Amino acid sequence: MRIRIDDHVNLNCLLLIGICFLSASVSAPAQAGEPEMNTRTLKSRKILIADNSDNQEVTKLFIQGKTLMQQGHADAAVPLLEKCTELDPTFLSGLTQLGIALQQVGRTKDCLAAFKKVVELEPNRASYWSNLANAYLVDKNFEEAADAFKHAIEIDPNLSQVHESYGFVLTKLNNDKLAKEHLAQCVKLAPESANAWNLLGAVSVRLKDAQTAKEAYTEYLRLRPKAADAHDISALLKKLEKDVKKQERKEAEGSAEDTAK
Secondary structure: OOOOHHHHOOHHHHHHHHHHHHHHOOOOOOOOOOOOOOEEEOOOOOOEEEOOOOOHHHHHHHHHHHHHHHOOOHHHHHHHHHHHHHHOOOEHHHHHHHHHHHHHOOOHHHHHHHHHHHHHHOOOOHHHHHHHHHHHHHOOOHHHHHHHHHHHHHHOOOOHHHHHHHHHHHHHOOOHHHHHHHHHHHHHHOOOOHHHHHHHHHHHHHOOOHHHHHHHHHHHHHHOOOOOOHHHHHHHHHHHHHHHHHHHHHHHHHHHHHHHO
């Protein structure tokens, strides 16, 4: 029995994780009594970039747009957020929220442009690179997505969701060896990530690593015992158990031969 990655890895699930990650990376403008806005002067540009804006109209538009998105009205939020970022082109939270809204209404090209501008203004924040990577993932541009995920991990290697998504993208680029490394790191950081265990199992099968595949699928079934593919995975596990025992006998025989010599 051979289970293809496409058969049991839900791309929509990864994208949903990505969208949730995007939303979590956007902070509201600072209110009275909160710390001053985070600003940074770029050496290569004589501009000021900020997570927040001191322009009251920009802040008002941002809050209105974000509220509409929270209510499920991304289409209505887009023009407000576009106006917001026109008034303040260096407002990172506004640009990020605009990118999310554009993604939700299917304007992928414009979404990518927004996220590209964000990482151009602030290239040292992992969440911004992850936002861009997820937008590329929606567009099924796996090479660009992989590059952006790699940037995010270089900045912050402890983001389990990024390791999972990067691992998935690497399988699409036929780099199972590196995919396995990042999926293993994902489940190390987030042991309850059933989707990552499932994908790690599939990659390990393709790499003929029966032991890792067995462990990964066992964890997957523990977390998702009633999954739609549980029956097929259970059948595959029986085969993997036989393969593991066969490999153990082979190694034991080889060890005995070495001792005899």
